[in-house]
Amino acid sequence: MNAKKLAGEKAVEFIKDGMIVGLGTGSTVHWSILKLGELVKQSLTIKGVPTSKQTEQLAKELGIPLVNMSSIEQIDITIDGADEANPEFELIKGGGGALLREKMVASISKRMIVVMDETKYVAHLGKFPLPVEITQFGWEMTSKQVSTLGCEPKLRVENNLSFITDNGNYILDCHFGEILDAKRLNEELNMIPGVVENGLFVNIADTMVIGNSDGHVEIIHK
Known part of the structure; x- marks a missing residue:
């Protein structure tokens, strides 16, 4: 089925x-x-x-x-x-x-x-890594700032190339572990310059x- x-x-x-x-x-x-x-x-x-x-x-x-x-x-x-x-x-x-x-x-x-x-x-979000869409410009700096929120960001790669969204941006896949306060994390991520949007709805x-x-x-x- x-x-x-x-x-x-x-x-x-x-x-x-x-x-x-x-x-x-x-x-x-x-x-x-x-x-x-x-x-x-x-x-x-x-x-x-x-x-x-x-x-x-x-x-x-x-x-x-x-x-x-x-x-x-x-x-x-x-x-x-x-x-x-x-x-x-x-x-x-x-x-x-x-x-x-x-x-x-x-x-x-x-x-x-x-x-x-x-x-x-x-029961709890976080086993699936949280996608965060970021600008290509200065992406390494953005990735470092995202990591300060308690995750390990990995640049998404497809066919040995950096994955590029329909909007021309990169994606970081971020392993936070269990996400207990999604509202707060959503706001904190979107406050970082270089972060375009994140996958928390x-x-x-x-x-x-x-x-x-x-x-x-x-x-x-x-």
Whole structure:
């Protein structure tokens, strides 16, 4: 039983005709977007706001109409995944490298629905390294300053090259261990010059849709 597919498709039931929908990035929300593509072909009328070039490409291939963020003031619902989520509705995101755009889209959404499989739902955040998006300029200095908050930052590398986000930045993957005060850490990270944004989503998500390997889907509302 594909728990990610179950969660991704279930979340689409929250979407109604005429909505502006934030389209997340990742392996679980991928199923949501595929389902939305089917429904658009069957006459569902929505406009999508993609959170990455990858999602934008997929939505175009499926015929989902897209709208530019600059032409809207609010998004009705955003569906996105998480690398970790706890019972306080705090998330770690950014494993796919789209955390800045994901947070921008979620921040102007009336509602954010998080889709995931049961392995991502945890008692405490921090086993998954926290992604922090930083400028390329002076990145070594930024990394040193981030480390003073109690982690070991590692520059993300892909195919032996520094990973570069859709915004032209680097990502530090930071091992903090157990994160007990996500709100405070979020603020402290974003105060460091050179940090563009971090993958802690606090007071943003409203609903979690969790797919289980036994075929059961759990929906938790804040």
